[in-house]
Amino acid sequence: MSLSKSPLVDIHTHVYPPSYITLLKSRTSIPYIRTFPPSTSHRLVILPAEDTESTSRGRPVGPEYYSIDEKIKFMDVHGIDISVISLANPWLDWVDPADAAEAARSINDEVDAECAKFPGRLFAFGTLPLSGGAEVIGEEIKRLKGLKYMRGIILGTTGLGKGLDDPELLPIFQALQDAKLPIFLHPHYGLPSSVWGERANDYGHVLPLALGFPLETTIAVTRMILAGVFEKVPELQMILAHSGGTLPFLAGRIESCIEHDAHLKAEGKLGKGRKTVWDVLKTNIYLDAVVYSEVGLRAAIQASGEDRIMFGTDNPFFPPLGEEGGKWASVETNYQAIAGALGDGSESAEGALGGNAVRVLNLEV
């Protein structure tokens, strides 16, 4: 038993390591990095909504995206003791199948080596070579288990191209369960642009980022629930980005719609053996605390349990506009929401700020 307070742990923090930056610079379609003359600065474009002819096309890409020293500086400014870094979207989803195995190996090794530079301060979620096929993916899962600082994998919502309710993914989920590697589920693809309407460009990147991302996550997990993934791979552990998208708020409606669906009833899919949405939230799912409000965070805590919430920053995204140095408002909002929802200094707040992550992800060297 320790009387010292838990460390502050950031489980939602991204890097584009140098080899990934090199890959992006070699490309001419999303995702890519290039200059847009007359400007000579490099800009990163990862979302279709960012790839429009405008002064704000993409975003400037500086060392905060690829330098591990910048990550440590960011951690020090915010008093973060440990970060569990992950490759930022869109990961390796787009890689040519023939190159997938090698790309994943080199990037995962590079990320693990970055962690080794700051022992005890950095851990990581690895990246799967999804386009490489089942065998290649399975090999990389085994390899990741052997890397010293790897504590899970980051995953988008497309899986092998057909979403996470694809039965072809079940052996991969089983392998991750067997390896005790949790999935950090993170959005990237958003929603079809038609839903944003004709005036979407007037609103900057707000609609795809504020709504597209969390709605994508919600849909992906709900499809997994409906496909019975959590009955078939009952110990699968998932950490959902952005406090589950909107899952805590919609869990009741999803559950009610399932229980009132004539087709599911006729197919014998209701009743015994079914995990409810609430069961899944309380046994298979962890939620980060990246929801930017006490209102949202309280719902996340009530849905999943205060021992299943983990602080995150989404660094290097959402930096302050026009200010340099000092703490980031985006980080402070999420930090303060934990104190507000769970009580400043309380045991459960300490858990959300770091204790839960240390316990679940085994963050010790």
Added chain:
Amino acid sequence: MSLSKSPLVDIHTHVYPPSYITLLKSRTSIPYIRTFPPSTSHRLVILPAEDTESTSRGRPVGPEYYSIDEKIKFMDVHGIDISVISLANPWLDWVDPADAAEAARSINDEVDAECAKFPGRLFAFGTLPLSGGAEVIGEEIKRLKGLKYMRGIILGTTGLGKGLDDPELLPIFQALQDAKLPIFLHPHYGLPSSVWGERANDYGHVLPLALGFPLETTIAVTRMILAGVFEKVPELQMILAHSGGTLPFLAGRIESCIEHDAHLKAEGKLGKGRKTVWDVLKTNIYLDAVVYSEVGLRAAIQASGEDRIMFGTDNPFFPPLGEEGGKWASVETNYQAIAGALGDGSESAEGALGGNAVRVLNLEV
């Protein structure tokens, strides 16, 4: 001052009055009513996801959809004193422009006359002839204001075809504000079917109903906020179906994305004069309590205020499967969530169950 407890008021309850049923029977594409041989029973198909060749195509349409006596029976079973009835989706969005004015007049008059059969127990939200053009819509708003039992209007998310952030809608919103007629915003169109994946049919109607509906509402309101509708028509009052879709949970993220958007900042859209998402939630928005969980309802209450929450049932949808008589589980879940979140018998629970609706919608004859 009265010492009696508030009446139980249902502000989310639909009818398809007989003339609307006749219209639907005359159609061959969604929305429509027909038989699917060999069955001889009439089925209602209102969503693309329901229009597939299956035994569960559409839904059986009986008197619970069009008989006002059935509505009163439902109210009596559940102890509901007052219902504010509204035409169910998809309203008159699909009506030929030349027929819109007459269709709206006849249906609104019919609904008003149904309310008159049970004075004090029934009020209504009217339906606008959206396809008829601005002048026709404006005339119907004036007419609705003169109908004895009308207390607002029900509206979908397409508006005049381009969504609710369409500047062409501003005079209509202004006219509704001037007439003090709140908008009951209700989803219908959901999301493009591609987001549900290849296996969507295996999941019955769950994905479009449980996710498509609330996500559609969330997107529609967020687009209104980003377009500055609530600054331009500052007294506009909206009641959001399904506790705002997911707006209470996502409000923090939306607000953070706005404040961190370089494009909005460059355009001078941040800072003075802007209503935050929270401002809009607490001054322009009311939320029904149709969210099927205490977790969701607490978020709705915290986001908008306990004096802005209103009980609803979504009748005649979500009936019990295979049981007849007695209270509906879908209704009980929402009723009990109010007691759980606000305290059984508390003043704020009484408000959510009816007092707020009586006050805001002036539910007295």
